[in-house]
Every structure is written in C-alpha cells, then in structure tokens.
Amino acid sequence: MTHLISAADLAHEIEGVVVIDVRWTLTTGAAANPGRDDYERGHVPGAFFVDLDTELAxxxxxxxxxxxxDPAIVERALRRCGVSDSSRVVVYDGRESFAAARAWWVFRWVGLTDVRVLDGGYAAWQAADLPVSxxxxxxxxxxxRARPGAMPTTDATGAGAWPGSGLLLDARAAERYAGEVEPIDPVAGHIPGALNSPTASWLxxxxxxxxxxxxxxxxxxxxxxxxxxxxxxxSGVTAAHHALALAELGIEATLYPGSWSEWVRDPSRPVATGR
Structure with missing residues (x-):
C-alpha cells in the first residue's frame, strides 16, 4: 500500500477523505507559523489547518x-477536523512534504491507520491547475480516539547504541552532519556511527x-x-520524511523524536564530526 497520493488522485477522491493542511516553516522566535498565513491565502478546498508547532509537537x-x-492535543486536532477512527486522511504541506511527513507519522503514532501524503504538496496541486479555496x-x-505508541521510537540511549546492531541515519544536510556549520543547535556534529542521508536526496x-x-x-x-x-x-521533523520514504519500500524505520536537539542537551553524550 502506498502512503502517497498524487494531486490528480486526491482531486478524484476528495469527497471521501479528510484533507489537512500542515504548511510550516522553521522559525526562530517568530510569533506565528507563516504556514497559517499561506493557508488563509489559499488551500485545497475543504482542507483544515493543523499547526505543527502547537498540535504536532x-x-x-x-x-x-x-x-x-500530548496525544490528547492530537486527538482534539483530529476531532476538530471531523476525523473518526475509520476516516481516510490526506495531509499536505507547501512542497517537499517535510511537515506533511511529520503529520503522517504523528497521526499514525496515535493510532490513525489510513493516512496519506500529497506528493509534491500544495505546489503539485497548483501545478495541476486544480481549484483552490x-x-x-x-x-x-x-x-x-488517540491510542499512542503505534509507531516505533527510540530514546537517546537507544539511538547512541543503534549503530552497534543496525543503521542509524542522520537526515540533516551534509555540512550539518559533518559539524562544518550549525545554524540552530548549540553543538555541531552527529551521533557517532550514524550515516548521513540528507532528506533532499530522496526528492x-x-x-x-x-x-x-x-x-x-x-x-x-x-x-x-x-x-x-x-x-x-x-528535531524529529525531517526524520519522519525518511520514515515515510522507507515505508514506501516496506521498511519500518524507528524514529528518534528528540534527535540532535535533544542529544546535545547532555554534554556527556559523544559527538562526532567529519563526513
């Protein structure tokens, strides 16, 4: 079963699905998510807006x-969109499906089984010359009803030990993985033993x-x-994009939700640099 849907197929099925817009931009101290403004300027007809920062994290x-x-917050958001346990849900963001993949993962984590991502996001919908509202x-x-725990996760201890028995993938850009730059977190580098697999390379x-x-x-x-x-x-957003890509291949990936932003909060945890 594919976890993706094309703009043309969504247009054909739209009367039978709940569509959720999760457009989002990583900001540092902004008062509000610009994705909400984008939604108000135009969205897939009938789509509800769910905020990543306050409802998916x-x-x-x-x-x-x-x-x-908090699973209860996700439950309220889904109920507000009219979602029941048997609903078919399609999520989308602006283009690359980074935020949409986070929504896909979180919704499945709380037990919603039928969730798909609009491949190419709102940009694909517009490129297909489909109506907007x-x-x-x-x-x-x-x-x-939220039933959290339906998707596999690991914590910092598990992530640190993972390379001893499996593949630990770092989804950030190569220069951040290598520790050459770090525009967001206080420490640069990666978890020792992790392999770099930039999210953009899957698109x-x-x-x-x-x-x-x-x-x-x-x-x-x-x-x-x-x-x-x-x-x-x-911080666990683009890693969900990897989980989605691997799910398309029938591979269940375990997510480390805290990711690098949690890892570096403890100065005793080791840090590796280089490519």
Missing amino acids: APPGEGGRHPLP TQEPEPRDGGF TREGRFRDDLAAHWREVADGHDGEPVAVYCG
Whole structure:
C-alpha cells in the first residue's frame, strides 16, 4: 500500500477523505507559523489547518525542539477536523512534504491507520491547475480516539547504541552532519556511527519523492539494507520524511523524536564530526 497520493488522485477522491493542511516553516522566535498565513491565502478546498508547532509537537525543552505531542492535543486536532477512527486522511504541506511527513507519522503514532501524503504538496496541486479555496471549513466533531505508541521510537540511549546492531541515519544536510556549520543547535556534529542521508536526496527538483526510491535506498544502505533502521534529524521533523520514504519500500524505520536537539542537551553524550 502506498502512503502517497498524487494531486490528480486526491482531486478524484476528495469527497471521501479528510484533507489537512500542515504548511510550516522553521522559525526562530517568530510569533506565528507563516504556514497559517499561506493557508488563509489559499488551500485545497475543504482542507483544515493543523499547526505543527502547537498540535504536532510539545513545547521545546529537555526533549528537544519538537518533542512528541500530548496525544490528547492530537486527538482534539483530529476531532476538530471531523476525523473518526475509520476516516481516510490526506495531509499536505507547501512542497517537499517535510511537515506533511511529520503529520503522517504523528497521526499514525496515535493510532490513525489510513493516512496519506500529497506528493509534491500544495505546489503539485497548483501545478495541476486544480481549484483552490480561501474558505475555512467549520470545526467538526469527529470521534477519533488517540491510542499512542503505534509507531516505533527510540530514546537517546537507544539511538547512541543503534549503530552497534543496525543503521542509524542522520537526515540533516551534509555540512550539518559533518559539524562544518550549525545554524540552530548549540553543538555541531552527529551521533557517532550514524550515516548521513540528507532528506533532499530522496526528492526530485519538484519536491516529489523519487521514482527510484529502492535504488537510492540501496546506495544509502551500502550493503546493509537488511539491518534495522533508526532515523533522526535536527528535531524529529525531517526524520519522519525518511520514515515515510522507507515505508514506501516496506521498511519500518524507528524514529528518534528528540534527535540532535535533544542529544546535545547532555554534554556527556559523544559527538562526532567529519563526513
């Protein structure tokens, strides 16, 4: 079963699915998510807006910049969108599906089973010359019940030990992995033993998932593609994108939600640099 849906297929199925817009931009101290403004300027007709920072993550703290959210908050967000336990849900963001993958992962983590991502996001919808709307639907009263724990996770201890028995993938850009630059977190580098697999390398120039995901995965795994996989990034957002790509290949990846932003909060944890 694919976890992705094309703009054309969504247009065909739209009456039978709940569409959720999760456009989001990484900001440092901004008062609000610019994704909400983008939503108000135009969105897929009937789409509800869910905020990544407040509804798909807990407040920043010891667990990193985007800790896992309170399941009750996710439940309320989904109910507001009219979601029940049996609903079919499609999520999208602006283009590359980074935030949409986080929504896909979180919604599945709380027990929603039928969640797909609009491949190429809102940009793909517009490129297909499909209708847009500025009307926000009225809140609904869905009956979804959160049952957290349906997706595998690991903590800092588990992530640190992972390279001893499997593949630990770092989804950040190569220069951040190498410790050459670090624009967000206080320490540069990566978890020792992790392999770098930049999120952008899984995408086409149009922001869609590559057609040759299997071949790309073999290149990334470098002969270790039968080993268990865990993924992390800066704060657990783009790592979910890796989990989505691997799910398309039938591989269940374990997410380290705290990621680098949690790892470096403890100065006793080792840090590696270099490519």
